Amino acid sequence: MTRPGTGQAARTVGVAALVTMFALLGACGVPAEDRPRAVTPPPVPFPATASAAPTAAETGAVTEVLYFARDERLVPVIRRADQVPALDAQLRALLAGPTPAERDDGLTSALPGAFTSAVVELVDGLARVTVGLTAVDTGRSDGRLAYGQIVCTLTARTDVTAVLFLEGGAPLSVPRADGSLSSGPLTAADYAVLINPR
Numbered sequence: 001m002t003r004p005g006t007g008q009a010a011r012t013v014g015v016a017a018l019v020t021m022f023a024l025l026g027a028c029g030v031p032a033e034d035r036p037r038a039v040t041p042p043p044v045p046f047p048a049t050a051s052a053a054p055t056a057a058e059t060g061a062v063t064e065v066l067y068f069a070r071d072e073r074l075v076p077v078i079r080r081a082d083q084v085p086a087l088d089a090q091l092r093a094l095l096a097g098p099t100p101a102e103r104d105d106g107l108t109s110a111l112p113g114a115f116t117s118a119v120v121e122l123v124d125g126l127a128r129v130t131v132g133l134t135a136v137d138t139g140r141s142d143g144r145l146a147y148g149q150i151v152c153t154l155t156a157r158t159d160v161t162a163v164l165f166l167e168g169g170a171p172l173s174v175p176r177a178d179g180s181l182s183s184g185p186l187t188a189a190d191y192a193v194l195i196n197p198r
Helices: 006-028 087-096 100-104 143-155 188-194
Strands: 062-070 073-081 115-123 126-133 162-167
Touching: 062 087, 062 143, 073 143, 073 188, 087 115, 087 143, 115 143, 126 143, 143 162, 143 188
Parallel strands: 126 162
Antiparallel strands: 062 073, 115 126
16 A cells, blocks of 8 residues: 555655756756857867868859879869960969869879970960970970870860970970870870870
8 A cells, every 4th residue: 555645755756856857958058148249269270161262263254274184194174264364374374383272182283394484376276385495304204294284275275276386486396195296286186095084
């Protein structure tokens, strides 16, 4: 038999336990406040969980294609611009090499050390690139990539059909992808076997 008042005492203890549990749970949350207050961030930077806001170069209205190198292959890189760059500006961008972010992606350029200078003019769709070659042997063996970078970059434009290399006003024999030399106009097809589509 149950003694009188035992059931009532058990219910009272159970209710008290529930009240205590809810009070403890409430203490674990963020206290309510009547008005907003400033929050000071911790002294260390937060982990990067989202990409940074794109730069103007990433949000431009038109695309600019440049070819760089990775693992002995040519890799197209798309940059955004507000307007189609002039031919010489695109060549200068190529000669300047990959951006830090592109280098972090493993991209390099075969152009440094290959030329002392390079200028371009467009004549009836033919990009005539006059180069100044380095006077000393730099030991580089990636001439195919260097010339391929220029040819593929310039012929990616709609106003360029082929590229001709000149030195001192005369056609220059340059290596194609298969290692054979050509002193005539070149297109991306001459370097197709080297192109890696990312």
